[in-house]
Amino acid sequence: MxxxxxxxxxxxxxxxxxxxxxxxxxxxxxxxxxxxxxxxxxxxxxxxxxxxxxxxxxxxxxxxxxxxxxxxxxxxxxxxxxxxxxxxDANIEGRRNILVTPFWRVGDEAEVLAAQLTEALAASDAPALPGKFGFAIDTGTQPVLQQASADVRVERDAQGRMILVADGFEFGKHVTPETAINEAIALASWFMKARNAETRMAQAFQNHAKLPSDFAVPRQRQSYVPxxxxxxxxxxxxxxxxxxxxxxxxxxxxxxxxxxxxxxxxxxEDTRHIPQVDGIITDPDDPLLRVVACTGAPGCTQARGSTRDIAALLAPHVALDQMLHVSGCTKGCAHPGSAPLTIVATKSGYDLIRNGSTGDAPDQINLTPDTLIKAT
Ligand code: SF4
Structure with missing residues (x-):
């Protein structure tokens, strides 16, 4: 039960x-x-x-x-x-926040390290981590997960050597496939001792935390766009x-x-056929790839209005190099950062924010679906 x-x-x-x-x-x-x-x-x-x-x-x-x-x-x-x-159990589940590069190959280091980390986080002596604290195993030739949420990362430097990275810090520390997971767990434990009230690694660096001096290897910057x-x-x-x-x-x-x-x-995992399935996007130029939207109403109880119907309506009007974020409230779950166009549902319609995020002052307020089309 x-x-x-x-x-x-x-x-x-x-x-x-x-x-x-x-x-x-x-x-x-x-x-x-x-x-x-x-x-x-x-x-x-x-x-x-x-x-x-x-x-x-x-x-x-x-x-x-x-x-x-x-x-x-x-x-x-x-x-x-x-x-x-x-x-x-639920505690192990809560700790097992692991992202893995999807481009791993059978038996390669990413696959092995992900399995080792899963085991380490299930151990009885694993650190009790905050709910959103996570790990990224990003050991392909080029990093692809740097924009994704994680606190402890395993990547490669520009010379291809494996490094351990604390999110929010520009330098990593050399590790080997044999030491990477022990070092990753040690870094998570270090965070638990070094933090004040912070729940994420990057917050701790912004506020006060300082890493040991052996974190001195420059990170390789991500250029991959999915x-x-x-x-x-x-x-x-x-x-x-x-x-x-x-x-x-x-x-x-x-x-x-x-x-x-x-x-x-x-x-x-099929390199021969493009899936012919209704409901998926296979065209890299599909306008829906330029919009993000949270669940909105009625799926989310906090929403002030619907979101995905608005995003789908506006998608063809979003310029190729732009991005539109539609949010059901100011929480901004689908895209916490800034976007060229942000729309927030309110009690009296939709607010539009240009080059900002859901918490910023709107440029236009009380818009309807029709007036939104003209405004975007
Ligand atoms: S942004 Fe608001 S409306 Fe959208 S999913 Fe989050 S809490 Fe719900």
Missing amino acids: SAKPQIKGWCPGALRPMLSGDGWVVRVRPYGGRLTAAQAEGLATLAAAHGNGMLDLSSRGNLQIRGVKEATHATLIAGLRALSLVDA KPGQTQSGNLVALAFGQTTSETLASLVKYGSLRMTPWRMMIV
Whole structure:
């Protein structure tokens, strides 16, 4: 039997789901960032049976089953456990925030390090970390995860040597495949001692923290921009607003196993075919790739208005080099930073902010869908 769902003081997961406007959100963290074809098929079946059939791919590469009823949560967890998609307990699940470069190759260092880190975070002596604290295993030739949320990163320097990086700090420390995970755990433990009230590594550096002097190796800067298309690991396909349905997931997995990314895209491990599945984006110039939007109303109880219908309406009007963020309230969950165009739902319509974020003063207020088209 799973524990009764809780919402306060926990990082949401499968074992501790989060209540939203359309029911419980059950967040599944695929091990190593990958779902085998059998796991993905099983997950699609469970989402259809116990949720409302909608799934979100989060900015941390996790899949969220939406619309789960409290009464069927335990059955859903039993199904996920049978697919080997749930941790032994909620504390281990809460610590296992690991992003892995989706371009890993079978048996390479990224795959091995991700498995080692999973094991280390499940150990009884693993540090008790804040809910959003995370790790990135980004050991391809070029880093691809630097824009994604993580606190402790394993990357390569410009010479190809492996380095350990504390997020928010410009220099790393050389490590080896043999030492990387022990060093990563030690860095997380260092943070827990060095922090004040901060919950993220970068906040601690902004405020006061200083790393030991051996963190002196310059980081290699990311130049990779994800776009749908063929990669050496399979086809990268996008999901509009990071959302999909159980039917789309079940169709997609017929092409191969799936690798999660933090870009609202998945890699389908098939290098021969472009998946022909309704509900996915395979065209790198699709206007929907230029808009981001949170759940909004009615799925989120805090939303002041709908978001994704507005974003889809405005997408063809967004210039090629621009980006539009539509948010259901000022919290800005889908894109915490600045954007060329930001729209925030309010009690009396939509506010528009140019070159700012959801918390900034609006340039125009009380807009309607029609006046938004003219304003963007
Ligand atoms: S930004 Fe506001 S409306 Fe959108 S998902 Fe977050 S809390 Fe909900």
